[in-house]
Amino acid sequence: MxxxxxxxxxxxxxxxxxxxxxxxxxxxxxxxxxxxxxxxxxxxxxxxxxxxxxxxxxxxxxxxxxxxxxxxxxxxxRPYYHRVRAVVEGKEVPLPFSLATLRALFSPRLADRLEEKLIARFGYGARVPILRLREEEDPDLRFLADYVYKNVFEGYTLKQWGLRPEELSPSVTARVPVLVSHDTRYFQDAYQxxxxxxxxxxxxxxxxxxxxxxxxxxxxxxxxxxxxxxxxxxxxxxxxxxxxxxxxxxYRSLRFRMELHPGPWAQEVGTVNYPNEHPYTRVTEFKHLTGQDYLPHSTLCYEYPEAYEPGRNEPYYxxxxxxxxxxxxxxxxxxxxxxxxxxxxxxxxxxxxxxxxxxxxxxxxxxxxxxx
Amino acid sequence: MxxxxxxxxxxxxxxxxxxxxxxxxxxxxxxxxxxxxxxxxxxxxxxxxxxxxxxxxxxxxxxxxxxxxxxxxxxxxRPYYHRVRAVVEGKEVPLPFSLATLRALFSPRLADRLEEKLIARFGYGARVPILRLREEEDPDLRFLADYVYKNVFEGYTLKQWGLRPEELSPSVTARVPVLVSHDTRYFQDAYQxxxxxxxxxxxxxxxxxxxxxxxxxxxxxxxxxxxxxxxxxxxxxxxxxxxxxxxxxxYRSLRFRMELHPGPWAQEVGTVNYPNEHPYTRVTEFKHLTGQDYLPHSTLCYEYPEAYEPGRNEPYYxxxxxxxxxxxxxxxxxxxxxxxxxxxxxxxxxxxxxxxxxxxxxxxxxxxxxxx
Ligand SMILES: Cc1cc2nc3c(=O)[nH]c(=O)nc-3n(C[C@H](O)[C@H](O)[C@H](O)COP(=O)(O)OP(=O)(O)OC[C@H]3O[C@@H](n4cnc5c(N)ncnc54)[C@H](O)[C@@H]3O)c2cc1C
Ligand SMILES: Cc1cc2nc3c(=O)[nH]c(=O)nc-3n(C[C@H](O)[C@H](O)[C@H](O)COP(=O)(O)OP(=O)(O)OC[C@H]3O[C@@H](n4cnc5c(N)ncnc54)[C@H](O)[C@@H]3O)c2cc1C
Missing domain, CATH: 3.40.50.720 (NAD(P)-binding Rossmann-like Domain)
Known part of the structure; x- marks a missing residue:
């Protein structure tokens, strides 16, 4: 030809x-x-x-x-705003870690104080990479940084990459921000x-x-x-x-396990992340993404990160x-x-x-x- | 290559x-x-x-x-017996034209008589091509042959082929039988x-x-x-x-029109034939074929026979x-x-x-x- x-x-x-x-x-x-x-x-x-x-x-x-x-x-x-939650200390809280997440996890008093400090320091709407937040002097912000690092970031990164956050280039770690706003959408892009x-x-x-x-x-x-x-x-x-x-x-690879859920819905949002428990990183319920709300059952996707082995699995990341x-x-x-x-x-x-x-x-x- | x-x-x-x-x-x-x-x-x-x-x-x-x-x-x-009905004189009756169809269309007396004569003449279970039945001497069987010919066969053939039955080779017309049994399945094959x-x-x-x-x-x-x-x-x-x-x-071609039916089911059987009314020959409800009975809506396929024009449509038959x-x-x-x-x-x-x-x-x- x-x-x-x-x-x-x-x-x-x-x-x-x-x-x-x-x-x-x-x-x-x-x-x-x-x-x-x-x-x-x-x-x-x-x-x-x-x-x-x-x-x-x-x-x-x-x-x-x-x-x-x-x-x-x-x-x-089909208009769609993706929403993600993470299971942290047994609670399902919004991701990215935002002002709404503070409220879901902490006492109102602590949440108020952190919110004020974040807005004062970075401005409403800022996306602060978690490694950047760790460099702060303020003890409250340091507490927050450590909390997010330990409970949301570290375990997920270890699972996802098989590497500690410090072993990765900042371009990846910057993708995991603390969001100084009440926006619970996973993305803030103009077109979604x-x-x-x-x-x-x-x-x-x-x-x-x-x-x-x-x-x-x-x-x-x-x-x-x-x-x-x-x-x-x-x-x-x-x-x-x-x-x-x-x-x-x-490359890093993944194994996907699809599972039929017998009821109409299994999750309240498209994706739930598990930074700390389980060998899988996250579970996605496709119907949220596709809008097939007429179906009486649902399919879930579990993601298991794994090493890439040419011929056996696919080079993803x-x-x-x-x-x-x-x-x-x-x-x-x-x-x-x-x-x-x-x-x-x-x-x-x-x-x-x-x-x-x-x-x-x-x-x-x-x-x-x-x-x- | x-x-x-x-x-x-x-x-x-x-x-x-x-x-x-x-x-x-x-x-x-x-x-x-x-x-x-x-x-x-x-x-x-x-x-x-x-x-x-x-x-x-x-x-x-x-x-x-x-x-x-x-x-x-x-x-x-997935085990599936296809069932087809034809709309004849405003009634939905089973196809192929069988002993069950006689009962659906005629008085019990006439149906009994025709049934007896069909079984006596051809044996229970026989498939009698309609053109063959027309050659019978018995006035009841001739009546039946003419009835089926006029109400089920002629109009359908004209629509399907744009030709009169006589203009086609018997290999096609033999495919439209009168079935001397109570079997209402469209096919009698061993594997369905x-x-x-x-x-x-x-x-x-x-x-x-x-x-x-x-x-x-x-x-x-x-x-x-x-x-x-x-x-x-x-x-x-x-x-x-x-x-x-x-x-x-x-070749003969077809145009297919797919239509969404808002309710769970539109027809009682997979296919309904319209030998006499409408420009389409038949309507098929796919869910009967595929078994997707969980869906609250349904899709129908209308078939419109048409002349084959290379490049514009497909050569089907x-x-x-x-x-x-x-x-x-x-x-x-x-x-x-x-x-x-x-x-x-x-x-x-x-x-x-x-x-x-x-x-x-x-x-x-x-x-x-x-x-x-
Ligand atoms: C798990 C996962 C989730 C993602 N989620 C999102 C998301 O939510 N939003 C988003 O925007 N992006 C997402 N992405 C990224 C998205 O998948 C990529 O942006 C996109 O696939 C890039 O397209 P590509 O054509 O460059 O590569 P690919 O889609 O990988 O296509 C490359 C193709 O080349 C073929 N190929 C490779 N080598 C050969 C060869 N030697 N001979 C013949 N064929 C070959 C492969 O079979 C493959 O089909 C996600 C990626 C992954 C892995
Ligand atoms: C409306 C309809 C309903 C039917 N229902 C049934 C049924 O219920 N049960 C049953 O058993 N059978 C049914 N059939 C018959 C069934 O479709 C055929 O038996 C089957 O398709 C035959 O397969 P084939 O490979 O010979 O031809 P096809 O399926 O027609 O495949 C031929 C392929 O060749 C390709 N091709 C042709 N020319 C070229 C070219 N020059 N270059 C490149 N590609 C080319 C075409 O694109 C096509 O994909 C039905 C047929 C039709 C039309």
Missing amino acids: KVDYLIVGAGFTGATLAERLAAAGKRVLVVDRRDHIGGNAYDEMDPHGVLVHRYGPHIFHTNSKKVFDYLSRFTEW AMPKEGYTALFRRMLAHPNIKLLLQADWKEVEGEVKFARLVFTGPIDEFFGYLHGPLP PVPREENEERYRLYLEEAKKLKGVYFAGRLGDYRYYNMDQAVARALKLFEEIVHE | KVDYLIVGAGFTGATLAERLAAAGKRVLVVDRRDHIGGNAYDEMDPHGVLVHRYGPHIFHTNSKKVFDYLSRFTEW AMPKEGYTALFRRMLAHPNIKLLLQADWKEVEGEVKFARLVFTGPIDEFFGYLHGPLP PVPREENEERYRLYLEEAKKLKGVYFAGRLGDYRYYNMDQAVARALKLFEEIVHE
């Missing part, structure tokens, strides 16, 4: 590039080793008619009007919504272009040299592409440590030596992207390469 | 051959111009969580233990069941073999000459393959007329001139196959070609 662009990976990165390039008149072949499109955002109906996310719950949120408008061409949206008929339907529409062909159940290694292409976009793992030349880039970043840069050097080969996406860039960031990155790359 | 077998079409014929050949160690590429596997048996969840058949209701039934055992490797089953998680899930498991790759949204014409293969199995339209050399083979059969034989002669190219399936053989027949045909073809 001969195409203008061979794109490896049918997730948000690959699909966005395929759609843009096809619309620009290029002939595109998208290859994925899985038997479906959508990458990790793939959703499907389970045997009980619940729309589930096979690779863990995906909630769409973005501040980018550009990304939101772009995706709106391929889906209608779920694709009305799900992600897979969105991907189908993105890829439904006569210039796009889809080759599934096929690994890049199997088609390399067999398909002729002018350019290559690779959204798989960059270290795999180069035959692990500089050693493997570490690049492990954000300085040494890994350095190794990645060696691969980046290799990439620069190649002509007409582009790396992108969570695995290609070895970087944690939310879905909107993956799309933004792909749109930007498209602008760079389309006129080459 | 280089493969041992290129298989055009991912329906029951193509999937069965792909599975068998892959298991025999061949490298297989399955190509389909649609964006999904499963051919006309493809099912999917609609926006309301109802499992629907995009290309019309498909009920599995077979007398072949071999076919049933083979498919059982890829699915569990629906794949527990649907047809698409079954196809996924059939095709989930490392030797199989899937190329979707790609027409044979686009890959011809671009993919190297030792042998070709073509399950698309044979006339299209030969560039309509001997003129197009006629080969039109069973002698002249078409003759034209098909001209194509068969062309096919015989080719080496390593095999035609099969409803479109490749230009023959009405039920799903089980398509599988049986594919299993047989596999035996013929695997040792070549």
Whole structure:
């Protein structure tokens, strides 16, 4: 086969590039080793008619009007604010840790005092990374920092990464803030919504272009040299592409356990986190996300973090440590030596992207390469 | 790309051959111009969580233990007896036209008499094609034959085919019998069941073999000459393959209209036929087929027969007329001139196959070609 662009990976990165390039008149072949499109955002109906996310719950949120408008061409949206609670000292309290969480955990007097101090120090609406809060002098704020660190942050981080918080780069730990407001939404982005008929339907529409062909159940290694292409976009793992030349880039993996709940609802909110108990980090009830409130039963997803073992499970999260970043840069050097080969996406860039960031990155790359 | 077998079409014929050949160690590429596997048996969840058949209701039934055992490797089953009713003179009566239908339409006296005569003449359990019944001497049986012909058969056939019954070959008309029994099941086959998680899930498991790759949204014409293969199995339209050399083979097409029914059930049985009223031939309520009785709403499928126009709609039913059969034989002669190219399936053989027949045909073809 001969195409203008061979794109490896049918997730948000690959699909966005395929759609843009096809619309620009290029002939595109998208290859994925899985038997479906959508990458990790793939959703499907389970045997009980619940729309589930096979690779863990995906909630769409973005501040980018550009990304939101772009995706709106391929889906209608269902408004949805994700809410998360954490079980702390036996109580279910709102996350991110906010002024509402203070009230749920502490005496009114202590909560009042902490609230005043937080607002005075950081301003209403601030997001204070927990490691930053720990540096405060004020004994009340130090107490709070230690409390959150011990009860919400430390256990979760250990479970999620198998590493202590200090062993991770601050880019991750900054993602766990104390929120100085009463907002109990998990995200504060300007656009928060779920694709009305799900992600897979969105991907189908993105890829439904006569210039796009889809080759599934096929690994890049199997088609390399067999398909002729002018350019290559690779959204798989960059270290795999180069035959692990500089050693493997570490990833964290997850095991998902889906469980049928016989009643209409199991949880009051989409996700409940367990920073301290259980081997799983969190439980998500998909119906909150999908709005299928007509179903008399429900499906829950338990997430068990585990080590990544190539071939046995999937590489989900690049492990954000300085040494890994350095190794990645060696691969980046290799990439620069190649002509007409582009790396992108969570695995290609070895970087944690939310879905909107993956799309933004792909749109930007498209602008760079389309006129080459 | 280089493969041992290129298989055009991912329906029951193509999937069965792909599975068998892959298991025999061949490298297989399955190509389909649609964006999904499963051919006309493809099912999917609609926006309301109802499992629907995009290309019309498909009920599995077979007398072949071999076919049933083979498919059982890829699915569990949900026992299901399809029941059909026809609206005749304003009443919903059981189909096929049986002894139960007599009772639903006629006075007990007339029904008794007809029942006795049918059993005496044909034996209990017989299936008498309606055109055969019309040849009877007995005035009661002639009355019955005319009644069924006028009220059940004629209008339906006209709508379905746009042709009078006499214009069709007897192979079709024989499929509309009078059933001399009280059995109100639509089929009398030994095996009647629906794949527990649907047809698409079954196809996924059939095709989930490392030797199989899937190329979707790609027409044979686009890959011809671009993919190297030792042998070709073509399950698309044979006339299209030969560039309509001997003129197009006629097909009948259908338009499906899906409609949400707000209540839990709309019909008492899976399908209701309308031989005389409405532009549609029948209405199917999928929940009867899929067993999703937990849903508070339901989805109905209305079938509107229409002329086949290549590019605008799909070729569903080969039109069973002698002249078409003759034209098909001209194509068969062309096919015989080719080496390593095999035609099969409803479109490749230009023959009405039920799903089980398509599988049986594919299993047989596999035996013929695997040792070549
Ligand atoms: C558990 C979890 C929860 C998440 N939750 C959210 C959320 O709530 N909100 C949010 O915005 N983001 C979330 N994300 C992030 C989101 O999944 C990513 O932003 C998105 O998947 C990135 O898309 P991508 O195309 O770069 O990568 P992917 O979706 O991983 O797609 C890459 C594709 O490439 C294929 N591939 C790889 N190597 C090869 C090869 N050699 N040959 C052929 N194919 C190959 C893979 O099979 C895969 O389909 C979550 C991620 C995870 C893991
Ligand atoms: C409305 C309807 C109802 C039916 N109900 C029943 C039922 O209740 N029970 C039953 O047993 N059977 C039923 N059938 C029959 C059943 O659909 C067939 O037996 C079955 O689909 C045959 O499988 P196949 O693989 O031969 O053909 P198909 O399922 O038609 O598959 C052929 C595939 O080839 C692809 N293709 C064709 N040409 C090309 C090309 N040039 N390039 C690439 N791809 C191509 C098509 O896109 C298609 O996916 C029904 C059929 C219809 C139309």
